[in-house]
Amino acid sequence: MRRVVITGIGAVSPLGLTAADSFNAFHSGRSGVDTIGAFDASSFPCRIAGSVPAFKTADFVPKSYRKSTKIMARDIELAVVAADNAVRDARLATRGILESGGGKAPADNWYAPDPSRVGCNIGAGLICADLNELTEAMVRAANPDNTLNLARWGKSDNPSESSGMDTLAPLWLLKYLPNMLSCHVSIIHDTRGPSNTITCQQASAGLALSEACRTIQRDQADVALVGGGESLVHPMGLMRWTLLKLLTESGNENPATACRPYDARCSGTVISEGAGVLVIEELEHARRRGADIYAEIKGMASCASALPLGQADPAGEPLAHVCRRALAGAKLRPDDVSALLPPASALPQLDQSDIAGISSVFSSLPPMTTPRGAVGDAGAASQAIDLVMAAQMLKRQILCPTVNCDQPLHDIPVVKSPKTPADLAHVLILARSLAGQHSAIVLSRYQEAH
Amino acid sequence: MRHRVVITGMGWVTPLGCDIESVWRRLLAGESGVAPIRNFDARAFPTTFAAEVKDYHVPDKIAASGKHSRISRATGFALDAAHQAWAQAALPEPGTPEHKKLNPYDIGAYLGSGEGSLDFSTFTRTAIANWKRDADTLDMAGWGRDALKSFNALAEIEQEPALPINHLSMEFNARGPALNCLTACAASTQALGEATEIIRRGDASIMISGGAHSMIHPFGVTGFNRLTALSTLNDDPRRACRPFDATRSGFVIGEGAGVLILENLQHALSRSAPILAEVVGYGSSADAYRVTDQHPEGRGAVMAINEALKDAGLTPGDIDYINAHGTGTKENDSTETHAIKAAFGSHAGRVPISSIKSMMGHLIAAAGAVEAVTCVLTLRDQILPPTANYSVPDPECDLDYVPNEPRPARVDAVMSNSFGFGGQNDTLIIRRYRP
Numbered sequence: 001m002r003r004v005v006i007t008g009i010g011a012v013s014p015l016g017l018t019a020a021d022s023f024n025a026f027h028s029g030r031s032g033v034d035t036i037g038a039f040d041a042s043s044f045p046c047r048i049a050g051s052v053p054a055f056k057t058a059d060f061v062p063k064s065y066r067k068s069t070k071i072m073a074r075d076i077e078l079a080v081v082a083a084d085n086a087v088r089d090a091r092l093a094t095r096g097i098l099e100s101g102g103g104k105a106p107a108d109n110w111y112a113p114d115p116s117r118v119g120c121n122i123g124a125g126l127i128c129a130d131l132n133e134l135t136e137a138m139v140r141a142a143n144p145d146n147t148l149n150l151a152r153w154g155k156s157d158n159p160s161e162s163s164g165m166d167t168l169a170p171l172w173l174l175k176y177l178p179n180m181l182s183c184h185v186s187i188i189h190d191t192r193g194p195s196n197t198i199t200c201q202q203a204s205a206g207l208a209l210s211e212a213c214r215t216i217q218r219d220q221a222d223v224a225l226v227g228g229g230e231s232l233v234h235p236m237g238l239m240r241w242t243l244l245k246l247l248t249e250s251g252n253e254n255p256a257t258a259c260r261p262y263d264a265r266c267s268g269t270v271i272s273e274g275a276g277v278l279v280i281e282e283l284e285h286a287r288r289r290g291a292d293i294y295a296e297i298k299g300m301a302s303c304a305s306a307l308p309l310g311q312a313d314p315a316g317e318p319l320a321h322v323c324r325r326a327l328a329g330a331k332l333r334p335d336d337v338s339a340l341l342p343p344a345s346a347l348p349q350l351d352q353s354d355i356a357g358i359s360s361v362f363s364s365l366p367p368m369t370t371p372r373g374a375v376g377d378a379g380a381a382s383q384a385i386d387l388v389m390a391a392q393m394l395k396r397q398i399l400c401p402t403v404n405c406d407q408p409l410h411d412i413p414v415v416k417s418p419k420t421p422a423d424l425a426h427v428l429i430l431a432r433s434l435a436g437q438h439s440a441i442v443l444s445r446y447q448e449a450h
Numbered sequence: 451m452r453h454r455v456v457i458t459g460m461g462w463v464t465p466l467g468c469d470i471e472s473v474w475r476r477l478l479a480g481e482s483g484v485a486p487i488r489n490f491d492a493r494a495f496p497t498t499f500a501a502e503v504k505d506y507h508v509p510d511k512i513a514a515s516g517k518h519s520r521i522s523r524a525t526g527f528a529l530d531a532a533h534q535a536w537a538q539a540a541l542p543e544p545g546t547p548e549h550k551k552l553n554p555y556d557i558g559a560y561l562g563s564g565e566g567s568l569d570f571s572t573f574t575r576t577a578i579a580n581w582k583r584d585a586d587t588l589d590m591a592g593w594g595r596d597a598l599k600s601f602n603a604l605a606e607i608e609q610e611p612a613l614p615i616n617h618l619s620m621e622f623n624a625r626g627p628a629l630n631c632l633t634a635c636a637a638s639t640q641a642l643g644e645a646t647e648i649i650r651r652g653d654a655s656i657m658i659s660g661g662a663h664s665m666i667h668p669f670g671v672t673g674f675n676r677l678t679a680l681s682t683l684n685d686d687p688r689r690a691c692r693p694f695d696a697t698r699s700g701f702v703i704g705e706g707a708g709v710l711i712l713e714n715l716q717h718a719l720s721r722s723a724p725i726l727a728e729v730v731g732y733g734s735s736a737d738a739y740r741v742t743d744q745h746p747e748g749r750g751a752v753m754a755i756n757e758a759l760k761d762a763g764l765t766p767g768d769i770d771y772i773n774a775h776g777t778g779t780k781e782n783d784s785t786e787t788h789a790i791k792a793a794f795g796s797h798a799g800r801v802p803i804s805s806i807k808s809m810m811g812h813l814i815a816a817a818g819a820v821e822a823v824t825c826v827l828t829l830r831d832q833i834l835p836p837t838a839n840y841s842v843p844d845p846e847c848d849l850d851y852v853p854n855e856p857r858p859a860r861v862d863a864v865m866s867n868s869f870g871f872g873g874q875n876d877t878l879i880i881r882r883y884r885p
Contacts, residue, residue: 040590041594042591042594044598115738120736126565126610135577139578139581147578150491150494150668153495154492163494168676171676172672172673174872178611178632179632179633179871179872180872182872192736192738192753195874196631197632198630200612200629201610235590238594239598239601240601240606243603302627302653303558303628304558304625306554306623306624306625308616308620309613321555435612435613435615437615437628
């Protein structure tokens with residue numbers, strides 16, 4: 001079996017615009033959750049979110065591609081920025097990197113991969129249309145009772161005026177297709193190998209990583225860009241999560257302490273945004289080019305709860321199942337796990353279910369940590385950010401702390417202060433979507449064989 | 451060692467009907483499922499017609515379970531098609547003692563399903579009512595208050611593309627690998643290919659796989675009309691989709707679902723399941739060219755076709771039929787023809803090619819799944835469905851497109867192509883089962 005390792009990481013999150021900045025914030029226990037600034041959220045009971053600091057997407061694409069940033073929804077922009085971060089971290093001289101450097105790689109030790117052997121697999125969510133853009137078009141065709149007049153939407157009464165729909169940009173639809181995260185990244189970096197877009201909410205990134213890892217194992221690619229990106233910090237996202245009663249309403253005054261996964265005072269989560277992209281690579285391919293290796297991908301598993309949205313098995317059986325499957329695939333025993341990043345929904349019923357499931361697998365629980373309290377729930381980006389953090393923890397042998405878990409439920413061993421050196425051998429990263437899809441990934445410290 | 455993967459059940463919900471046999475007869479007869487749009491008032495749209503699933507209701511048996519309230523149209527299609535496939539595969543009905551004996555973690559679901567459509571009336575009314583005309587912007591505080599009172603939580607979350615597999619998981623207690631991919635028009639072909647890989651590597655014995663989608667709603671048609679991708683032959687809807695014809699002018703949007711039961715061969719044999727065909731090859735690639743256009747030489751399509759052939763251990767001469775992506779757009783059909791020639795070489799002129807989109811329309815994410823079902827039927831009945839509406843040859847498209855009439859043929863291995871916006875390419879090869 002071909003072995004697969006992580007050779008580059010990229011992230012854009014409420015904790016920073018790079019994987020390194022995000023990790024440093026995670027390490028220092030800083031929170032990225034704050035009052036929503038992207039739009040006026042004053043009429044919502046929860047008015048806080050994890051928002052990514054300001055950036056310009058055009059700074060992260062080659063000059064020839066700047067025009068295309070106009071047809072990127074925010075979810076796409078986040079993925080493009082994270083992919084740039086990851087590709088540079090892996091020292092891959094892709095088309096985009098070469099073009100940005102005037103035809104030259106930043107240094108001699110960069111490597112230009114064969115495009116047909118590079119895949120791209122980035123998980124995505126349900127991308128919301130820009131409300132102002134769409135409404136501006138709709139009001140041109142509105143009836144007096146505020147309904148949309150489909151006749152005037154389709155065709156203007158006055159031939160010299162454009163109809164409602166005609167005021168939308170011709171490429172309007174392409175901003176909102178979930179596969180556009182992977183597509184833009186594949187075009188910028190010229191990745192022509194297997195490409196996929198997993199849309200399984202919070203479990204997307206682990207599933208995307210698994211799918212891409214299999215394509216490398218079965219020799220259809222040597223390298224892949226994998227992860228997930230989503231922005232829930234959107235009026236429609238906030239409205240949906242509010243109506244589903246997922247959000248905490250007690251954190252508006254103190255946003256940094258609002259999101260409290262596994263804590264006795266947890267009262268709901270907060271929405272967030274971001275993207276995480278990892279460069280994964282066949283081991284010998286990575287060694288030949290002298291790549292720095294963060295970790296090896298040892299185990300992967302997926303399953304479903306078969307329960308209605310937002311519900312979890314009280315015994316946590318599906319989560320226990322993916323833990324066992326992923327460990328079995330990695331040929332490891334539960335005792336071998338040195339740290340665990342749990343789903344951390346910050347929803348009391350789901351958090352209880354996690355603890356029950358995990359406890360049924362481990363006779364003594366390994367240290368548990370999560371960036372969720374500091375980041376919030378970024379949908380398809382959540383597990384991607386977790387994977388990026390876990391890869392860095394393994395590489396640097398640091399255990400990062402969990403914020404806002406002062407009174408852990410059932411006294412689970414949540415990491416409260418950073419630990420270095422942490423002696424991390426195997427880290428288990430778990431995710432569960434609201435719709436019940438689970439994914440489990442085992443990452444292992446990579447040590448050169450002597 | 452990898453396991454062999456066979457197809458043991460199939461179901462679909464299509465613009466030509468909702469059961470396998472009658473729709474297959476209509477496809478062979480060259481009938482059209484295209485008609486003026488009824489889902490909403492499209493009379494003033496540039497395109498006024500589509501291939502809708504007419505007068506559709508989720509079967510009572512499914513609706514009555516109480517597990518599927520407020521589901522999207524796509525989820526309803528998926529559940530319906532999956533029940534047909536499950537029954538054909540002779541798997542025990544959910545709720546029976548035999549069903550309880552199945553290992554739920556050995557049964558997975560992998561769909562290429564699309565998002566559900568917006569709650570159109572609530573979405574448009576709340577947005578328009580809170581527009582500040584003096585400032586040309588939305589009053590977000592007002593919108594927020596209005597929206598929280600007006601939208602329905604369940605109907606909103608049911609739009610998530612992960613929801614169709616969630617409902618399949620619940621309906622069949624399928625707790626194995628659960629994934630949805632949404633790679634535009636290639637999605638359900640990709641889902642079938644990746645679900646095959648899951649069984650090959652032993653992560654499940656049964657996968658419920660395929661796709662479901664409906665974009666026949668005002669903003670869906672708006673989006674494709676703005677892209678000028680749709681045919682606007684409003685005077686002659688039934689003949690609007692003309693794949694490979696010189697007068698082709700765009701695709702016709704359709705809706706529906708196709709679901710197949712993929713199964714580990716040994717598992718299927720051990721329970722004496724009906725074996726309909728074997729999935730033998732899968733290839734996937736990206737054009738990495740442009741968001742708006744296919745690579746002019748079909749670079750990605752050629753790679754997907756070649757990967758699928760390699761995966762199947764077959765050569766172009768082994769392929770007896772290609773079910774084309776064949777959308778009826780200027781660009782796709784000439785690019786696809788180019789790609790087939792590049793991949794098949796001297797065999798390109800000998801292999802019959804047809805596009806059922808000429809009759810069924812383009813089911814977007816679900817297209818690949820209904821085309822895979824069609825491929826299995828060609829293997830079973832040794833007959834090829836036609837490309838309807840073909841009359842004027844195009845010098846750019848000079849292969850054998852099985853024009854207008856079905857054709858009896860010796861068919862052992864068939865290929866199905868799907869290409870998506872943004873340069874997503876997937877190819878499947880399906881073969882008659884031989885022990």
